Each structure stands twice: as structure tokens, then as C-alpha cells.
Amino acid sequence: MILLLEIINSFNMFNFDLSHAIERYLINNRESREFDIIRHLQSINLLPNDALREPLSMFRCHFMIFNALYRLQLNTHIHQRYGLTISSLKISLSEYSLDNKGDSALNGSEHSEKSDLQSHDPLSLFYLDYDQVMQTTEQDVNKLLDQFWKGFLNDDQKQNALNILGLSDPVDFNQIKKQYRRLAMKHHPDRGGDADQLIAVHQAIQCLEMYY
Numbered sequence: 001m002i003l004l005l006e007i008i009n010s011f012n013m014f015n016f017d018l019s020h021a022i023e024r025y026l027i028n029n030r031e032s033r034e035f036d037i038i039r040h041l042q043s044i045n046l047l048p049n050d051a052l053r054e055p056l057s058m059f060r061c062h063f064m065i066f067n068a069l070y071r072l073q074l075n076t077h078i079h080q081r082y083g084l085t086i087s088s089l090k091i092s093l094s095e096y097s098l099d100n101k102g103d104s105a106l107n108g109s110e111h112s113e114k115s116d117l118q119s120h121d122p123l124s125l126f127y128l129d130y131d132q133v134m135q136t137t138e139q140d141v142n143k144l145l146d147q148f149w150k151g152f153l154n155d156d157q158k159q160n161a162l163n164i165l166g167l168s169d170p171v172d173f174n175q176i177k178k179q180y181r182r183l184a185m186k187h188h189p190d191r192g193g194d195a196d197q198l199i200a201v202h203q204a205i206q207c208l209e210m211y212y
Helices: 002-013 019-028 034-043 055-078 100-106 110-120 123-127 130-135 138-152 155-164 173-187 195-208
Strands: 082-086 091-095
Touching: 019 034, 019 055, 019 091, 034 055, 034 195, 055 082, 055 123, 055 130, 055 138, 155 195, 173 195
Parallel strands: none
Antiparallel strands: 082 091
């Protein structure tokens, strides 16, 4: 019961339905990054300014945005309003057009349209399930981040992480942490810094934790 209340309270910082605000933004900005959308939602007070500060709140922010995007994608597909392409690198809005999958879906029921669209992008099944975000803890998020870095890191990425922090070998982790704190303060949006740089610095130290 206590855990449930903590989860509910933590969601008071987020608006559960961001789809209308995101749709209005995408109509005027047909190619966007997720971070562009986050900044816009923060500017109209639908996301808190510290939404990206901690791993768990960052995950929840990401989840609620992609939940809204996939619901918007499904709705606009059913009503043939426009096309919405969703990826981690870019979100694109385009004129509606019938492709092969669209033809088959439109000849069936609304259920077949939904099934067709979801089978085209299995990630939608994850982001449309609120249980995924309600049940995910900070420990789960940190574990996912660890698995990501362990699976994809290599020496080039290690060197790139050092470059982001303005460091080079030989260096120890105490020096890395000291430089990380300095850059995190410099780039923090509350101090007039660049949030993109802050995220890059945060990702760099997470990378280097695997090596030092």
C-alpha cells in the first residue's frame, strides 16, 4: 500500500495525457526530437523543469511522452488524418497515405486497424501498457542503463565519453567524478546551461563507470 501511494504521488508531477499538446506541437514542427518535445511541454507547464534530473523521473517522462505518441499514432491512423513516425531519434508527422498495410487495415474493422498498426511497431504494446511505468522502480531503470552500457560500449565509446568530459587517459575515477560535478553544474538548466550537454555529461560518466 505504501509503495502504491509513493508511485501515485510521484506521478502528480506528470500530466497523464500529453497527446493533445504534443499533437499541436508536431503540427507546427513536423520533425522533432524527443528532447524538443520535452522542452516544449516544460515551457507550457505540462512537465516539471526537473523531469530529467533523476533516472526514474527521466524514464517516466520518456514513457508518458511515448505513450501519448503511440495513442496519437493509433488515433490518427484510424481516422486517416496524417501519418506519424516514431523512433528514438526522430518523431515525424506527414500527410496521410495508404500503403499496403493501410489498405488491408482500412478494409476491416477498427480492431483490425489497431492490430495491424501495433504489429507494425511492437514497441507500441509496451508504451500503451501503463503497468510498465507503474511497476518500474529506480532499481529497474538503473539496471536497464547498466545493461545498455555493457551491451554496447567499446573502446571508441570510452574515448568519446572521456572527450565529452574533456579528459584523457591516464585518469582515475576520482578525477572523472570531479570533472563530472563541475560540468554538471556548468550545464545545468537552472544555471542557464544547456540541457543537451547535461544529458551528454550524465551519459558519459555512466559509460565510464563501466571502465574505472
